[in-house]
Amino acid sequence: MRITELLTKETIAMDLSATTKDGVIDQLAQQLNQAGKLNQLDDYIAAIHKREQQSSTGIGEGIAIPHAKVE
Numbered sequence: 298m299r300i301t302e303l304l305t306k307e308t309i310a311m312d313l314s315a316t317t318k319d320g321v322i323d324q325l326a327q328q329l330n331q332a333g334k335l336n337q338l339d340d341y342i343a344a345i346h347k348r349e350q351q352s353s354t355g356i357g358e359g360i361a362i363p364h365a366k367v368e
Contacts, residue, residue, distance in 0.1 A: 300364070307332040322346060322363055341367050 308329055315321040322345050330338045344365035348354070355361040 300362075303329065303334055305332065308334060318349065319346070321361075322349065325363060337367065341365070
């Protein structure tokens, strides 16, 4: 899947209620799932957390683009 397929009005979050990195990842994954963009929610969340342990996807000013490869 290409990132352009994920970046829609329904999948971009400006105001999240989560206050931790893990909470934000979980909330964003739920948003993608509700938009019908994920096949395996739990696998996606696990892959994102694993990717974040390797290196943060934060780009500064409270902006991040969490991503990972999922089979």
